[in-house]
Amino acid sequence: GGKEVINCLRFPIMHSHSLSLPLEVPTSNNKYYCYSVFLLGNEKHSIQVASQQEDGEPTLQDMAVLIEQVTGVPVPFQKLIYKGRSLKELEQPLSALGVKNGCKVMLIGKRNSPEEEAELKKLKDLEKSVEQIANKLEEVNKEFTSIQKGFLAKDLQAEALKQLDKRIKGTAEQFMKILEQIDAINLPENFSDCKLKKKGLVKRVQVFLAQCDTIEGNIGQEMDKLQSKNLALAE
Incomplete structure (x- = not known):
């Protein structure tokens, strides 16, 4: 299939493992959006959020679920901050919350033991x-x-x-x-x-x-x- 090249920054995860995300993803009806998530202190992740709905835009829920998978911080215990503002409306598309492709989002939350x-x-x-x-x-x-x-x-x-x-x-x-x-x-x-x-x-x-x-x-x-x-x- 065709490939859509996405300029997505890659950050190592400050743990014993590193996350490697493809810079090229197969093109589908779903658009992919790239975000950088900074977690508590100096840990950085780069994530690619795709909408769960065909032809839809990714929502805050889509992002939060992916962040849980990548960081281990459960969705109910995530506090996501963008430009000093707390993001709360999970069902809202990210664009409606002003979060654009390539943005940096701050995550405050605790992992489970x-x-x-x-x-x-x-x-x-x-x-x-x-x-x-x-x-x-x-x-x-x-x-x-x-x-x-x-x-x-x-x-x-x-x-x-x-x-x-x-x-x-x-x-x-x-x-x-x-x-x-x-x-x-x-x-x-x-x-x-x-x-x-x-x-x-x-x-x-x-x-x-x-x-x-x-x-x-x-x-x-x-x-x-x-x-x-x-x-x-x-x-």
């Missing part, structure tokens, strides 16, 4: 499990809604509801187990990134558990209704 990173990984793995269980919850809800709308033959409804009741109870149990695993992660006071993640994860699981309760209650009501109808018919 390897110990905190290990705990963070545990929480991220649990987060993936939560997503998988949430998908099961969504499936039960969809199937239940289709029964409520009468998409299933009357004589099959009782058995289907019984199965859904069993599945929603199992799903709630899985969420409870995850909650116990999250609770079991003890974090030191200074692991602020982990604490934030843990708190957010607990809240999400509690929301899903409340949904399980609601759906289980609705399934129960539907089963009772069906039973009353069948009894009335039997009489």
